[in-house]
Amino acid sequence: MSHYSSFRFMMEPKSVAVVGASDNPKKVGHIILQNFIDMGYRGRIYPVNINSTGRIAGLKSYKSVRDIKGSIDFVVIAVPAEAVPSVLDDCGAAGAKSVVVVSGGFAEVGNTDLQQQLADKAKKYGFALLGPNCLGVMNMRNHINTMFLPLYKFDSPKLGGVSFASQSGAVGSTVLDMVSNEGFGIAKFISYGNAVDLDEVDILDYLAHDSDTRVIIFYLEGVKRGREFLEAAKRTTKVKPVVVIKGGMSPAGASAVHSHTASLAGSYQAYEAAFKQSGIIQADSLDDLLDYAKIFETEPLAEGPSVAVITNGGGAGVLATDSIYDNNLVMAELKKETEATLRKAMPPIVNIRLPLDMAGDADDKRFEAALNAIGSDPNVDMIITIALFQTPGADSAVAASLINYKASITKPLVVVSSGGSYTQAHRRMMESSNVPVYSSPEQAARALAALYKYSKTRGAARKTK
Amino acid sequence: MDYMDAYRLISGYGIRTVPGKYVGSADEAVKFAAGNPIVMKALSPKALHKSKSGLVALNVDGMDEIRKTFSSLSRKADRYRPYKILAQQMVPFSGDNIEIIVGGNEDAQFGKMVLLGLGGIYVEAFRDFSLRICPITRTDAESMIDELKSSHVIAKDDRSRSMITDLLLRVSRMLTENKGVRELDLNPVILHGGTYSAVDLRIVR
Numbered sequence: 001m002s003h004y005s006s007f008r009f010m011m012e013p014k015s016v017a018v019v020g021a022s023d024n025p026k027k028v029g030h031i032i033l034q035n036f037i038d039m040g041y042r043g044r045i046y047p048v049n050i051n052s053t054g055r056i057a058g059l060k061s062y063k064s065v066r067d068i069k070g071s072i073d074f075v076v077i078a079v080p081a082e083a084v085p086s087v088l089d090d091c092g093a094a095g096a097k098s099v100v101v102v103s104g105g106f107a108e109v110g111n112t113d114l115q116q117q118l119a120d121k122a123k124k125y126g127f128a129l130l131g132p133n134c135l136g137v138m139n140m141r142n143h144i145n146t147m148f149l150p151l152y153k154f155d156s157p158k159l160g161g162v163s164f165a166s167q168s169g170a171v172g173s174t175v176l177d178m179v180s181n182e183g184f185g186i187a188k189f190i191s192y193g194n195a196v197d198l199d200e201v202d203i204l205d206y207l208a209h210d211s212d213t214r215v216i217i218f219y220l221e222g223v224k225r226g227r228e229f230l231e232a233a234k235r236t237t238k239v240k241p242v243v244v245i246k247g248g249m250s251p252a253g254a255s256a257v258h259s260h261t262a263s264l265a266g267s268y269q270a271y272e273a274a275f276k277q278s279g280i281i282q283a284d285s286l287d288d289l290l291d292y293a294k295i296f297e298t299e300p301l302a303e304g305p306s307v308a309v310i311t312n313g314g315g316a317g318v319l320a321t322d323s324i325y326d327n328n329l330v331m332a333e334l335k336k337e338t339e340a341t342l343r344k345a346m347p348p349i350v351n352i353r354l355p356l357d358m359a360g361d362a363d364d365k366r367f368e369a370a371l372n373a374i375g376s377d378p379n380v381d382m383i384i385t386i387a388l389f390q391t392p393g394a395d396s397a398v399a400a401s402l403i404n405y406k407a408s409i410t411k412p413l414v415v416v417s418s419g420g421s422y423t424q425a426h427r428r429m430m431e432s433s434n435v436p437v438y439s440s441p442e443q444a445a446r447a448l449a450a451l452y453k454y455s456k457t458r459g460a461a462r463k464t465k
Numbered sequence: 466m467d468y469m470d471a472y473r474l475i476s477g478y479g480i481r482t483v484p485g486k487y488v489g490s491a492d493e494a495v496k497f498a499a500g501n502p503i504v505m506k507a508l509s510p511k512a513l514h515k516s517k518s519g520l521v522a523l524n525v526d527g528m529d530e531i532r533k534t535f536s537s538l539s540r541k542a543d544r545y546r547p548y549k550i551l552a553q554q555m556v557p558f559s560g561d562n563i564e565i566i567v568g569g570n571e572d573a574q575f576g577k578m579v580l581l582g583l584g585g586i587y588v589e590a591f592r593d594f595s596l597r598i599c600p601i602t603r604t605d606a607e608s609m610i611d612e613l614k615s616s617h618v619i620a621k622d623d624r625s626r627s628m629i630t631d632l633l634l635r636v637s638r639m640l641t642e643n644k645g646v647r648e649l650d651l652n653p654v655i656l657h658g659g660t661y662s663a664v665d666l667r668i669v670r
Contacts, residue, residue, distance in 0.1 A: 260650050
């Protein structure tokens with residue numbers, strides 16, 4: 001069995017042991033155990049604590065993993081760093097299949113020898129080890145969650161097709177909390193910390209094969225196996241998009257540099273090159289990461305760079321046009337027939353050209369007529385619809401017509417709507433119906449550019465010069 | 466690595482360079498020139514930036530010029546001993562000539578990398594370059610060209626585009642096959658009259 005497939009024992013365990021489980025609510029082990037119970041985990045739970053007196057959180061408890069009779073798919077370890085190696089011996093003796101070490105206190109604080117022991121033991125006993133110094137895993141489908149964050153502090157995202165891997169636990173939990181306010185949902189979350197055993201390569205391979213995962217987003221600071229990462233990324237981007245945000249702009253290197261090339265081509269540039277070469281989309285900020293995840297989850301690939309902008313506000317259309325060109329996309333040129341159809345459908349005050357400014361009194365009928373005409377024009381590859389709900393014409397009927405139209409169109413379509421509570425209500429309506437909504441034309445254009453870039457990687461785009 | 470050793474290694478991969486020769490005297494340089502204008506350079510491992518140190522003389526034409534240049538280069542290079550003086554054929558000058566850089570470097574994580582950029586002495590100032598991990602494919606090489614702000618300047622037609630693509634593939638192969646080559650600068654590579662010439666090169670082992 002390939003190493004990456006051991007993630008299944010963590011994501012779909014039939015039995016879980018929590019080492020460091022406790023009745024003391026301040027202990028990390030308590031929070032993890034309680035989260036399993038509260039979220040209705042249906043498999044067997046084995047609380048383990050060396051000081052156990054027989055029951056923890058109402059469940060039969062054990063002094064050691066060795067004392068557990070049944071088979072153990074997954075062990076979550078939350079004990080002080082120095083105690084971890086002997087717990088791993090117990091896991092090995094008990095035949096545990098996978099382990100996550102949540103505890104910190106290893107290489108990140110200079111304890112490299114202690115960390116090496118973890119790597120050695122994982123190898124010796126043949127189980128897959130995630131961590132140390134991480135939050136572990138979350139599977140939205142079956143409510144597996146090893147995070148030691150009290151549930152009330154944290155808005156849980158909904159179930160969706162985006163899987164998220166993060167080297168950093170803090171970035172991981174922050175992004176998940178942010179995602180809960182977005183229109184898309186999460187499939188799997190993996191926080192992998194110091195990566196002594198399972199690393200970026202295993203994670204990519206696992207998520208590439210995971211049928212719940214349609215989009216992969218990744219926060220990474222560095223990879224352990226550069227070449228294999230490059231190959232794994234090439235394999236993965238052939239089947240699903242991977243968006244990466246790279247933390248840490250490493251300096252060009254401490255060793256003396258003799259050539260122009262070496263002074264330009266430092267470690268950060270090497271990562272950028274690897275991302276480009278393997279078809280990974282690089283995000284420049286956490287906002288971009290979420291914006292790209294959103295478009296990749298719902299939208300089909302784009303056949304070309306031509307964008308049509310439909311708007312009920314002139315200024316927003318101008319900004320959208322600027323953003324399209326800033327991101328190396330182009331404004332579509334409508335066919336004569338499309339223009340003729342639009343001329344008939346639009347009132348005389350509307351100029352028939354892109355961006356199509358349908359004026360502030362544009363209602364659902366006008367939106368619908370414009371979308372139908374423009375969406376079926378073969379010169380149009382992608383559509384930005386700007387729906388400003390502050391205008392007299394825009395109301396729930398406009399949102400409904402966008403939702404209806406979205407269900408029928410096979411080209412990428414995004415909506416731009418920003419504003420207060422009235423807008424937010426409609427935004428939620430649209431997003432819960434798989435219409436990606438952005439707050440600004442700039443964000444929409446950047447997301448479309450990322451989509452087009454990936455479409456080219458996949459060979460979906462027409463050959464252009 | 467010694468210039469002439471690097472020259473032979475590079476040429477062995479079908480990468481076009483300009484013929485050159487170490488000259489021990491002005492007379493040897495005159496003989497090498499055979500009536501044509503030449504380039505003269507003083508090379509020393511201690512002088513990393515030849516042009517900044519005044520160790521490069523372009524378009525040296527005629528016996529008198531060559532003699533004068535030989536002695537002035539020797540004087541300037543004296544503080545970088547040991548040095549050698551290299552005579553090279555001159556690439557025909559034209560207003561259309563464009564200088565690019567093609568290079569190689571080794572990354573601790575990803576290994577050998579190949580670089581393409583708008584070249585010459587301002588390469589660090591403009592920072593218009595693209596980079597890929599070796600070995601590269603033809604598609605990688607093409608995307609390296611497309612990624613540059615100056616892509617239409619350096620690859621102004623299909624012919625120059627395929628020429629640069631080919632050059633990148635050869636450099637990638639050379640870097641991949643020669644484990645000992647840690648850094649490479651072909652800077653500048655001059656694009657002229659439908660061909661190119663790597664007129665200066667440096668390999669760090």
